[in-house]
Amino acid sequence: MDEAANTLFPELSGLKWVRTLWGLEPRWVVEPDGIMVVETVKSTLNIRSACSIEFLAEGAFNKLYVIRSAENEVVARVTLPVDPKWKTLSEVATLRWVQQNTSLPVPEVLGFNANRANPVGFEWIVMTKVPGRPWVDSWQEMSFAAKEQVGIGNLFPNLTPTRDSSLPEPGTEERATETNNSAAIGSPRHERLETGGSLSQNFGRMGAAAPSTPGFAIQRMVSSASIGIDVDPTLSRGPFATSREWLSARLDLTELDCSRRLNRVLGSDPVDVRKATDNSNTAMIETGTPNNGEDNEKNEETDDSTDDEDEDGDEDDDPEDLENALKIIAKLRAQLPNFFPSGGPEKEPSVIFHDDMNRHNILVDEAGALTAVVDWECVSALPLYAACQYPPFLQGKPLDVEPIKSKYQHDENGNVAELYWEHLEDYELTQLRRLFLAEMQKLQPGWVSIFNSSQRQRDFDLAVSSCDDPFMIRRIMGWLSDLESGAEGFQGLEERIDSSSM
Structure with missing residues (x-):
């Protein structure tokens, strides 16, 4: 462990980037x-009997453990200090808000501590252990009708703005915190969040006690995009009143990060552990191999080969990529007013939307029925242009022709090639998206109207999110070139990505 990082920011000890x-x-x-x-869980829940712990x-950002006693079985979620205090407070508030305002099955928060000055040494949340296994593990064996029931029959009613509400023009995204009169995913009320940030509650103290007041409030955003080292404390973290304000803040953050990385590559800032001011998120940084972008929770112990990983993956930033970013x-920045012009409402509406609700975070039972949706950290209150899109578990490559199993290669044991299952998944997701839109058209035509009219905004948002991604730079620059030329009928950014991956 680098002692310099610990000395500068002791609240970040135990973490390196x-x-x-x-x-x-x-x-x-x-x-x-x-x-x-174990002792913390026993104390929090007043358990007197012996307990066991299992990874x-x-x-x-987290490690999850099952704590078992003779009377109970709960999950302890221990988190790295990637965004001290705020991430834990927001996750707790979001789970409680969803539980209070929707019928979506989620873990119940039994206790938490957003201050790492505790016996565990890290922030933690204790919650109920929900049954089921990830939907992705049951996908192949489920019938299409069962998939339709989970995705459209069970999840659909809780993913979209309430059916009795009017849907105004697109608003802002950032993890939201809200008040008693706001509404989003499945809430019976029709009033909407009018700012983007992250949900939090007023808590009298940490632990198992209920909040001192039942209300929610919008605070600064908690977003995976803004979590990292050297986040300048002068940059806005929200809450944001408009999409334009939020997108501009994201560009500021990425620009600062790319500029610092370019300076280091060019030799003007060679220090790995750098001093920052105020609450800047500074910690030790090394280089290493990727985890293939897998952010979903892995049901296995991680090995302790971090040092080997770092040594094997010493990949420097490409200065040309950073300059292009x-x-x-x-x-x-120059195009921002064309996509999000000024003169709109002072505070745009937003909707709480689980933008990581993929099939890893949806649990089903042995019969294929929905049991829970998990992993609510960094969930945002999205602007309507971003919330009115296919939920993550329905996203995929378009494929209209059903694959025929007999036309694919089989091994000596008669097992069909994996390519068949990939094509079948693409085909089924294409059909599910059509059913989803048809259902939305019947129940919430305003949602479909925003979905159909907001592709330009979603393309811009995608460009902002991916502008420093080496694999996306060439496509974004081509899209911007067509945009600046004034050409008509050119492919959108999302369409370019879909067509290139087919």
Whole structure:
């Protein structure tokens, strides 16, 4: 562990950042103490009997453990200090808001501590253990009708703005916090969040106690895009009143990061652990191999080969990529008024939307029925242009022709090639998207109207999110070139990506 990083920011000890091909990734330097995790759970829930602990899963920022006693079985979620205090508070508030305002099955928060000055040494949340296994593990064996029931029959009613509400023009995205009169995913009320940030509640104290007041409030955003080292404290973290304000803040953040990385590559800033001011998120940084972009929780213990990983994956940033990213950012700034003109409402509406609700985070039982939706950290209150799109579990490559199993290669045991299953998944998702839109047209035609009219805004948002991605730079620059030329009928950015991957 680098003592300089600990000395500068003791609240970040136990954390280091690894620069991979996919960007910055956090790593554990100090493992959570299992004994302290058990004792903390027993104290929080007033359990007097003996307890056992079992590793359950690991996500990008968390380690999950099952704590079992004679009376109960719960999950302890221990988190890295990637965004001290705010990430835990927002996740707790979001789970409680969803539980109070929707019928979506989610884990119940039993206790938490957003201050790492506790026996575990890290922030933690204790929640109920929900049954089921990830939908992705049951996908192949489920019938199409069962998939339709989970995705459209069970999840659909809780993913969209309420059917009795009017849908105004697109608004803002950032993880939201809200008040008693706001509404989003499945809420019975029709009033909407009018700012983008992250959900939080007013808590009298940490632990198992209920909040001091039942209300929610919009605070600064908690977003995976804004989590990392050296986040300048002068940059806006929200809450944001408009899409334009939020997108501009994201461009500021990426521009600062690319400029610093370019300076280091060019030799003007060679220090790996750098001083920052105020609450800047500074920690040790190394280079390493990517984890293939997998942010979903892995149901296996991670090995302790971090040092080997770092040594094997010493990939420097490409200065040309960083220079092109900065050029793209400048062009996106110039185009921002064309996509999000001023003169709209002072506070745009937004909707709480789980933008990581993929099939890894949806749990089903043995019969294929929905049991829970998990992983609610960094969930945002999205502007309507971003919320009115296909949910993540329905996204995929378009394929209209049903694959015929007999036409694919089989091995000596008669097992069909994996390519068949990939094509079948693409085909089924294409059909499910059509059914989803048809259902939306019947129940919420305003949603479909925004979906159909907001592709330009979604393309711009995608460019902002991916402007420093080496695999996306060429496509974004081509899209911007067509845009600046004034040409008509050219492919949108999302369409270019879909067509290139087919």
